[in-house]
Amino acid sequence: MSPVATALQFDRHDHSNETLLHLYQHLLRPRLIEEKMLILLRQGKVSKWFSGIGQEAISVGSTLALEADEYILPLHRNLGVFTGRGVPLGRLFAQWQGKRTGFTKGRDRSFHFGTNEHHIVGMISHLGPQLAVAGGIALADVLDKKPKVTLTYSGDGGASEGDFHEALNVAAVWQLPVIFMIENNGYGLSTPSNEQFRFKSFVDKGPAYGMEAVQIDGNNVLEVYTTVKRLAEDLRQNPRPVLVEALTFRMRGHEEASGTKYVPQSLMEEWAQKDPVDNYERWLLREGILNETAKHSIRETIKAAIEAGLQEADAEPMPTADVDEELADMYRPFDAPLNEAPAGGAAPEKRFIDAIQEGLRQSMQRYPDLVLMGQDIADYGGVFKITEGFVAEFGKERVRNTPLCESAIVGAGLGLSIKGKKSMVEMQFADFVTCGFNQIVNNLAKSHYRWGQNADVVVRMPTGAGSAAGPFHSQSNEAWFTHVPGLKVVYPSNPHDAKGLLCAAFEDPNPVLYFEHKMLYRSLSGPVPEAYYTTPIGQATLAAIGDELSIITYGMGVRWALQVCQDLGVAADILDLRTLLPWDQEAVRQTVEKNGRVLILHEDTLTGGIGGEIAAWIAENCFEHLDAPVRRVASLDTAIPFAPPLEAAFLPQQRLREQVEALRSY
Numbered sequence: 001m002s003p004v005a006t007a008l009q010f011d012r013h014d015h016s017n018e019t020l021l022h023l024y025q026h027l028l029r030p031r032l033i034e035e036k037m038l039i040l041l042r043q044g045k046v047s048k049w050f051s052g053i054g055q056e057a058i059s060v061g062s063t064l065a066l067e068a069d070e071y072i073l074p075l076h077r078n079l080g081v082f083t084g085r086g087v088p089l090g091r092l093f094a095q096w097q098g099k100r101t102g103f104t105k106g107r108d109r110s111f112h113f114g115t116n117e118h119h120i121v122g123m124i125s126h127l128g129p130q131l132a133v134a135g136g137i138a139l140a141d142v143l144d145k146k147p148k149v150t151l152t153y154s155g156d157g158g159a160s161e162g163d164f165h166e167a168l169n170v171a172a173v174w175q176l177p178v179i180f181m182i183e184n185n186g187y188g189l190s191t192p193s194n195e196q197f198r199f200k201s202f203v204d205k206g207p208a209y210g211m212e213a214v215q216i217d218g219n220n221v222l223e224v225y226t227t228v229k230r231l232a233e234d235l236r237q238n239p240r241p242v243l244v245e246a247l248t249f250r251m252r253g254h255e256e257a258s259g260t261k262y263v264p265q266s267l268m269e270e271w272a273q274k275d276p277v278d279n280y281e282r283w284l285l286r287e288g289i290l291n292e293t294a295k296h297s298i299r300e301t302i303k304a305a306i307e308a309g310l311q312e313a314d315a316e317p318m319p320t321a322d323v324d325e326e327l328a329d330m331y332r333p334f335d336a337p338l339n340e341a342p343a344g345g346a347a348p349e350k351r352f353i354d355a356i357q358e359g360l361r362q363s364m365q366r367y368p369d370l371v372l373m374g375q376d377i378a379d380y381g382g383v384f385k386i387t388e389g390f391v392a393e394f395g396k397e398r399v400r401n402t403p404l405c406e407s408a409i410v411g412a413g414l415g416l417s418i419k420g421k422k423s424m425v426e427m428q429f430a431d432f433v434t435c436g437f438n439q440i441v442n443n444l445a446k447s448h449y450r451w452g453q454n455a456d457v458v459v460r461m462p463t464g465a466g467s468a469a470g471p472f473h474s475q476s477n478e479a480w481f482t483h484v485p486g487l488k489v490v491y492p493s494n495p496h497d498a499k500g501l502l503c504a505a506f507e508d509p510n511p512v513l514y515f516e517h518k519m520l521y522r523s524l525s526g527p528v529p530e531a532y533y534t535t536p537i538g539q540a541t542l543a544a545i546g547d548e549l550s551i552i553t554y555g556m557g558v559r560w561a562l563q564v565c566q567d568l569g570v571a572a573d574i575l576d577l578r579t580l581l582p583w584d585q586e587a588v589r590q591t592v593e594k595n596g597r598v599l600i601l602h603e604d605t606l607t608g609g610i611g612g613e614i615a616a617w618i619a620e621n622c623f624e625h626l627d628a629p630v631r632r633v634a635s636l637d638t639a640i641p642f643a644p645p646l647e648a649a650f651l652p653q654q655r656l657r658e659q660v661e662a663l664r665s666y
Helices: 017-042 056-065 079-084 089-096 129-143 162-174 202-209 221-237 265-272 276-286 292-314 323-328 352-366 390-394 406-418 430-451 495-507 556-568 585-595 610-621 644-650 653-664
Strands: 150-155 178-184 212-217 242-247 349-351 370-374 399-401 422-426 457-463 488-490 512-517 525-527 541-544 549-553 572-576 579-581 598-605 631-635
Touching: 017 056, 017 079, 017 221, 017 276, 017 292, 056 079, 056 150, 056 178, 056 221, 056 276, 079 089, 089 292, 129 150, 129 162, 129 178, 129 406, 129 430, 162 178, 162 202, 162 406, 178 221, 202 212, 202 242, 212 221, 221 242, 221 276, 276 292, 349 352, 349 495, 352 370, 352 390, 352 495, 352 512, 352 525, 370 406, 390 399, 406 422, 406 430, 406 457, 430 457, 457 495, 488 495, 495 512, 495 525, 541 556, 549 556, 549 585, 549 653, 556 572, 556 598, 556 653, 572 585, 585 598, 585 610, 598 610, 598 653, 610 631, 631 653, 644 653
Parallel strands: 150 178, 178 242, 212 242, 370 399, 370 422, 422 457, 457 512, 488 512, 549 572, 549 598, 598 631
Antiparallel strands: 349 525, 488 579, 541 572
């Protein structure tokens, strides 16, 4: 490489020498840190490294172009975001070493963390979900009428994810001030661009979403800084999303173990001539903005800070596991206030659906920062009309129709949480939650455990069979989520609890999945106090009391159990779990010890249902109190059929009757 010529052309615009040198120092810092990390990687002191060498100008230029309190959502190779925001090096290095003094207490690695202090929200390994989280953060700023922008990154490979499309589509429809920075380095791990997509440039995508798109030289720190600064200033006054394609190249492997043998040598040599640090440094020297003495001084100062940070991190011991703390940190601590239903006086009869609507309305009144999101929930009132009239009372900013983008909307809920807001996401049918599954189980559920950020999101799930709606509008899928630590799962069986559990879900700062059986909406009524109250999450209740046997169930199962016991004249404890995660082990223990004969019932299919978990727990903890084998009754292990006679055979009512009689006479 020539010691004089520069492969990049720099335009200083009206930037002062101070600004130009400031950019230089920040551009050099991640490069010198990386050079040190690669040495430590070879020494086994760092377990894995995703190198950003050759791409530093993107993260440095864009980070410094924003205001310090504007959120950035980086990826693997955006070390410059963290150093640009002044994250202490000792703590950053401790994070990479898995030390407790990092940002995740040793629970996650590299840049898989966030820090609200520095307004950074790190990635998860699935690459795309952070784009929707950025939209939620920007939505919070729009709702609060704050002139702010949010910056989020995607690689060219990650832009093939469905999350990319959903996030850009929602941001465009809602005109959210998000800068989507696409780092186009030509490869997704080893797969070149021509095997990733067919379009010529990412700027071609912008008009399809109805947004501006700009292409920049991602190795030119001045071009990145100037462009992002200009866009940010504009977006603060005229909120809207913008796509920025930064052309760059990855000079090392996707991660160090993968190498670069798949990259043509000529391409490596071509991009080596465009090194962002060397070119900018030579330009500063040539322009007289930097001299050799200052260059040496800056390098030595950064190297000394790196060594000091490493010494600080090295001095910290590896974390010692505390099982109680590990379990407790899955959830944001929360002392539920006592909001008991008013005692005395006759409560008016309300349908199940009306109780949900009343709980939702009172929660909207109680929490002015609560935002509702879902398909057709605004003027139309939702397909089940639960939010009918809400737009007139609360406005379209808080009652938001969404595109068919379940993943993006759940992710936006986490973004709203980061800005201190509550949100509800309505799945039109519980079956459709699969489209947002990753966001729920990997983002919402793990966020507090990983870096202390709670997800204050309620996902409402109209569920269940009985209406001959077939395989995709009838599933009972609650067991998918009872396996996921960090979530709470509730499932009411009556109007009183439908309101109380929903209100409790909104009070709880943790992610709650709220299952509501569609067939109960207009078929079941019961007394529901008009005043605001909550039903405690995690506490079961007895729907009936008897001494012959115990039926442990929830949701529609409670209605079936009550009917069968009445028809057969069986005196049974019918324990309504109400909450499936965490479920009430003490209540289960008490009814098992009392009756010794136990049947577990749920509408969900048998294999893998929560009934198997409860049965195993009873066998381990209550075996000596059993007078008969624990029985399970559930739906068939098939998809849900459409024709009513087939659906009736699928559901467990007839098998429930047979098993109750068999258990009674065992």
